[in-house]
Amino acid sequence: MKHNKRHFLKLAALTSAAMLATTITTTVFAADQKFRIGYSQFWGTNKFLRTQVKGAQAAMAEWKKKGVNVELIVTNGGDTDTTKQVADLEDLSAQHIDGLLIFPGDSVVLAGPVKKLFNDNKLPVVVTDIGLKSGDWITYVGTENELGGRMAADYMATLVPAGSKVIVFDHGPAVQVIIDRNRGFEKRAAELGLKVLPRKVMKLSLEDGRRTMEDTLTEVPDIAGVFFQNHAPAIGAAATLQAENNKKVKLVNFDTDPTAYQMVRDGKIAGTIVQDPYQMGYVGMNSMLTHLTGGKTKKNIELAPKLMTPKNVAEFSNDPQVQK
Numbered sequence: 243m244k245h246n247k248r249h250f251l252k253l254a255a256l257t258s259a260a261m262l263a264t265t266i267t268t269t270v271f272a273a274d275q276k277f278r279i280g281y282s283q284f285w286g287t288n289k290f291l292r293t294q295v296k297g298a299q300a301a302m303a304e305w306k307k308k309g310v311n312v313e314l315i316v317t318n319g320g321d322t323d324t325t326k327q328v329a330d331l332e333d334l335s336a337q338h339i340d341g342l343l344i345f346p347g348d349s350v351v352l353a354g355p356v357k358k359l360f361n362d363n364k365l366p367v368v369v370t371d372i373g374l375k376s377g378d379w380i381t382y383v384g385t386e387n388e389l390g391g392r393m394a395a396d397y398m399a400t401l402v403p404a405g406s407k408v409i410v411f412d413h414g415p416a417v418q419v420i421i422d423r424n425r426g427f428e429k430r431a432a433e434l435g436l437k438v439l440p441r442k443v444m445k446l447s448l449e450d451g452r453r454t455m456e457d458t459l460t461e462v463p464d465i466a467g468v469f470f471q472n473h474a475p476a477i478g479a480a481a482t483l484q485a486e487n488n489k490k491v492k493l494v495n496f497d498t499d500p501t502a503y504q505m506v507r508d509g510k511i512a513g514t515i516v517q518d519p520y521q522m523g524y525v526g527m528n529s530m531l532t533h534l535t536g537g538k539t540k541k542n543i544e545l546a547p548k549l550m551t552p553k554n555v556a557e558f559s560n561d562p563q564v565q566k
Contacts, residue, residue: 284347286318297523391426406466451478470495473502
């Protein structure tokens with residue numbers, strides 16, 4: 243009986259040692275993990291995009307403390323030609339990255355290379371902000387864009403009389419998030435009794451914002467409000483209104499930077515729908531590394547936008563987007 247007991251205790255000790263060894267081996271393996279991640283961006287010099295990268299880097303720093311190291315390769319596809327971003331994806335693929343984060347400049351054009359270069363090769367993809375029309379991704383992190391459009395319309399309706407003419411200046415008719423924002427704004431504005439005019443398509447630039455505002459004032463002298471998908475053309479439009487001493491037309495836009503933030507403070511831009519690009523990058527990178535280390539990820543994550551106006555602008559003073 244004593245022999246059997248000693249045998250049992252010896253076996254238990256060996257089993258415990260084996261389990262401990264397994265645990266240690268697993269821990270050492272995790273500590274030795276290193277991944278090469280690509281972050282393909284369009285409009286990459288934009289403050290919004292740079293803030294996304296900061297969020298991703300913050301997540302990387304947290305994972306480094308867990309023993310997971312990341313080499314991040316950020317590419318900028320420029321501001322006007324999405325074929326440059328397609329070439330960037332080809333370059334990232336050639337560098338044998340372990341996973342791709344992408345802010346696509348076009349929801350349709352970029353879907354093809356993502357499918358061919360990454361989906362077909364079983365490489366994980368995380369999409370931030372602008373969605374893709376097709377393909378597969380482990381996580382999409384963006385904003386509730388249609389809600390943001392509705393919020394802009396609700397606010398616009400407090401600034402202009404019922405029946406007033408409002409219009410959308412659209413710089414991305416093939417970009418899904420912009421489609422969603424436009425739909426939210428136009429549908430809600432009509433519900434609130436505003437007269438929604440046909441959209442004007444323009445380039446994403448200060449100059450096009452200025453020029454399109456000038457043309458609109460000539461064509462529609464009684465225009466009351468304009469909704470923009472980005473702060474850059476809104477800044478240009480505000481310059482036109484200031485030059486003409488026009489204080490009647492109200493401008494509401496998506497996104498901000500230090501200049502646009504100050505213009506809201508000064509009342510030159512009536513209001514801004516503010517997204518959270520820092521969280522997009524942060525959550526996107528966390529999702530990627532969770533997947534690569536064997537964890538489960540959430541397919542769709544939408545962050546709620548906020549409305550910034552001259553009355554509450556001080557609440558946004560610490561937002562990374564408005565820091566100089």
